[in-house]
Amino acid sequence: MRVLVTGYNGQLGYDVLRVGKRHGLEMVGTTSSDLDITDEQAVTKFVERLKPDAIIHCAAYTAVDKAEDDRETCWNVNVNGTRYLATAAQQLDAKFIYISTDYVFDGQGDSPFKETDSPNPIGYYGQTKFEGENIIKQLLDKWFIVRISWVFGINGNNFIKTMLRLSETRNQLNVVNDQYGSPTYTADLAKLLIQMVQTDKYGIYHASNEGFCNWAEFAREIFKQAGKSVEVQGISTEEYPTRAVRPKNSRMSKQKLVDAGFEVLPDWQDAVARYLKELAEEVN
Template identity: 70%
Template sequence: MKILVTGYTGQLGYDIVHQGLQLGLNMVGIGSKDIDITNKEAVFQYVNKVKPEAIIHCAAYTAVDKAEDDKDTCQHVNVNGTNNLAEAAKEINAKFMYISTDYVFSGEGQTPFKESDETSPIGHYGRTKLEGEEVVKKLLNKWFIIRISWVFGINGNNFVKTMLRLGETRDELNVVGDQVGSPTYTSDLAKLLIEMIKTDKYGIYHASNEGFCSWADFAQEIFRQANIKVKVNSISTEEYPTRAVRPKNSRMSKQKLIDNGFKPLPKWQDSVERYLKQLTQEVK
């Protein structure tokens, strides 16, 4: 199977390509330097040349705070770029997998959001990702929409790497404790997405590692497993203001994965353990 993966230079795209190669699949990974997805002609030309059987669209404008001030660029990448790729996929009858986000929801309450729940994004980034979802549903028949959260992987910056870096020089940190979600290891997620793209079990899914925690809980677990002595002070969202509003509830139900015969991802604590080992091996 030939799979085109956008956003190859990001955390998830990188892992999808490498997992696919290990499984003997024909993987083609592209980043923004290879192709500008907002250029329709360039997208059509490239997709028609490569002729993949499936496209996994990971590329996105993900700078949540910056998006509030750079709305046009965020819109072009997340909506127009998705539209161009979806139209190109339709032309060659390729399966299409769109990577979305927990930010399409309101972030209110404490109940895990189901795939069928009403969407109500609270920021520009979330709005553009939701518009991307609508584009995919409108244009295509063979589509997957995968909503993910709190990702960390080997290729790029993430919360785990930030905590480890701060832990080298600080003995105390303030971390938000009233935003709750599921940390997600891109290596685990990549395996699931490749398994899914081989099927015709189309639709909207939520995919993240099992279990919920706050950012403060997440930080404490990172330091515990890395054997770094840092005191984590749990603070409120209001005490850590950001340009874009963050959802307090990023819990998502993954029941649909199970109902369709897919195995849930491991617990997030287990994924942190394996990720820290991977980081250690990369340094050697």
């Protein structure tokens, strides 16, 4: 099976490529320097030549705050880029996995959002990702939409790396404690995506590590496991204003994964432990 992975220099794309190769699939990764997904002709030519059996679309404009002002670039990448790739996949009858986000929801309430709940994004980034979901559903038959949240992986920047860096110079940190969700380790998620792409169990899925926490609880767990004595003070979203509004409730139900017979991802605390080990091995 030949699989095209866009954005393979990002956290998720990097692990998807690694895991796919381990499972004996022919993996082809692209970055924006290999393939500009906002160039329709370039995308058509590239995909026609490669003839992948499946596309796992990890590339995205994910600078949530910047997206509020740099709307044109965000739209070009997340909407136009997705449309061009989906159109090319349609011509080949290739499977398509579109990576979406908890940001398609408005974050209201405290119940986990179901796969069937209507998206209602509150920021521009979330809006463009939801637009991408609609394009996939309109253009393709063989599609998976996988919504993920709070991602961390070996290849790129993330919350865990930021916390560890700050712990070098700080013994106290203020971290938001009223936004709830699930951390997602890309190594775990990649295994699921590689398993998924080899099936025809199409549809919308939510995928993150099991369990919920807020950002302050996440930070405390990181410091506890890393053996760092940093005191985490919980603060409200209002005390930490950002350009883009964050959803306060990013909890997502993973029932559809269970119903389809996929294994749910391990608990997020377990994922943090394995990630810290991977980080330490990389340093050594």
